[in-house]
Amino acid sequence: MEESKDVTIYDIAERMNLATSTISRALKDHPAISDKTIKKVKKVAEEMGFRPNILAAGLRGNSTKIIGVLVTRINRPFISSLISGIEEIAQKEGYSIMITQSHDSYEAEVNLSKALYDSRVCGVICSLAMDTRDTSHFQKFIDKSIPLVFVDRVPKDFSTYRVMIDNYSAGYKATKHLIDQGCVRIAHITGSPYRNTYSERRRGYTDALLEANLTVNEELIIETALTYEEGETAATILFDLPNRPDGIFVVNDTAAVGVIQIAKKRGLKIPHDIAIIGFNDDPIASIIDPGLTTISHPAVKMGQTAARKILSHIKTGKKSDEVLKKDSITEVTFLNTQVLVRASSKRK
Incomplete structure (x- = not known):
């Protein structure tokens, strides 16, 4: 059986007898296109089974609406709750997340950071691997003004956003x-x-x-x-x-x-x-x-806070080299903790 071909904006343009530029703008809700045309284009696109190529769009624009998440082990309850907090905020703002896990390996963390960079994510949230000492592999994000937030396990020698507890x-x-x-x-x-x-x-x-x-x-x-x-x-x-x-x-x-x-x-x-x-x-x-x-350990709140840092950076158009100067004060957000007393320690 011959594999079905993905529908493109050229196919939609041919069906509607419109310019491809009009189709492209309509799918992006461009103000230059009337609401009536936008509705028609989107209806035809849906009928034809059109799927926007987010990654390709990111390659053209040098960025995607995808936030890279680099954590240690997804099967840890703290980490899964952290990811849940990140995803909740990202989704509300129309962003997706790309999750990678280092399994507490420095070598894997280095390789995964490169994979996220090559995927042109619009920001990165990271909790460091257990044995990571050198964090220079994250410098490429700063150099390209890609917002970077370290959460929970943060480096001592890398100036960027941090979300952590005391x-x-x-x-x-x-x-x-x-x-x-x-x-x-x-x-x-x-x-x-x-x-x-x-x-x-x-x-x-x-x-x-x-x-x-x-x-x-x-x-x-x-x-x-x-x-x-x-x-x-x-x-x-x-x-x-x-x-x-x-x-x-x-x-x-x-x-x-x-x-x-x-x-x-x-x-x-x-x-x-x-x-x-x-x-x-x-x-x-x-x-x-x-x-x-x-x-x-407010994992969900930490994830939400980290995601908001990324999105706030993107929205305000801040450049990392403007915000993260070597002589600047590192921005740290501290969240509160408390002792939850149960039977394993309660003697009095």
């Missing part, structure tokens, strides 16, 4: 909560120290301990990739210590659930033997038994 404050609040529940030997399961999210949460953890005159013990701090399995592994290490911790602050809920499962297998009573707090308020936090105390 990770230091969140880490401090999580640790202080465990202290207030009577914990005196508090472990910390964290991610790569090269990511601001984890280094700042760790700093908050450390300061809360010092403020309470508690010891900061390096053997109680474990760096992981924060998967469920690594949460189980970290918990096993901590529970095998001669003097095991009586509280654990985990920087995501996925790994924290792994900790809960190992604690239960060991016969430890939660929260009396071991109090546990996670981070993100993923759906599983309220499903696991006992319910997981966690730190709220």
Whole structure:
């Protein structure tokens, strides 16, 4: 069977006996074309099965109405909620999103950033991979005045828009909560120290301990990739210590659930033997038994805010080289967090 040919504006022009320029303008609601003609053209186009080639239009105009989204792992509840927030705002303004995931690989992030650039996206929203240290692969967007927003995992050395929480404050609040529940030997399961999210949460953890005159013990701090399995592994290490911790602050809920499962297998009573707090308020936090105390992480709002930054930049016609001068103040939007207390830590 012969493959059907895509309908073009030339086919519509031939059917209606109009110039292709008129058809093109009518499909774009150009003010020079009457409403009557626009309606007729659109009706015929729909009847003929015409599909506008958005990418081709972008190639001609050097940009598309597509926002590139480069994240770590789509199957993480935080990331899927973040994407949902981005898509909601983009869709309302007539934009689409192109989603890519690095799987926490620096090499994949570099390649995907190039793929988004080559696709001529009109803006990029990115949450950095766990092991990314060099962010020079994003400079091409700045050089071409393509708005770039880093969200949640942001670089320390790259001046552009950032949307994040106060990770230091969140880490401090999580640790202080465990202290207030009577914990005196508090472990910390964290991610790569090269990511601001984890280094700042760790700093908050450390300061809360010092403020309470508690010891900061390096053997109680474990760096992981924060998967469920690594949460189980970290918990096993901590529970095998001669003097095991009586509280654990985990920087995501996925790994924290792994900790809960190992604690239960060991016969430890939660929260009396071991109090546990996670981070993100993923759906599983309220499903696991006992319910997981966690730190709220406004993923949807972060996505919405990041998308609005991109669209505001596009609408106002700002050029990145005007806004993002080396000596300018980096624009950062901080969103609030709070401790959501559940049974895994509630001793009092």
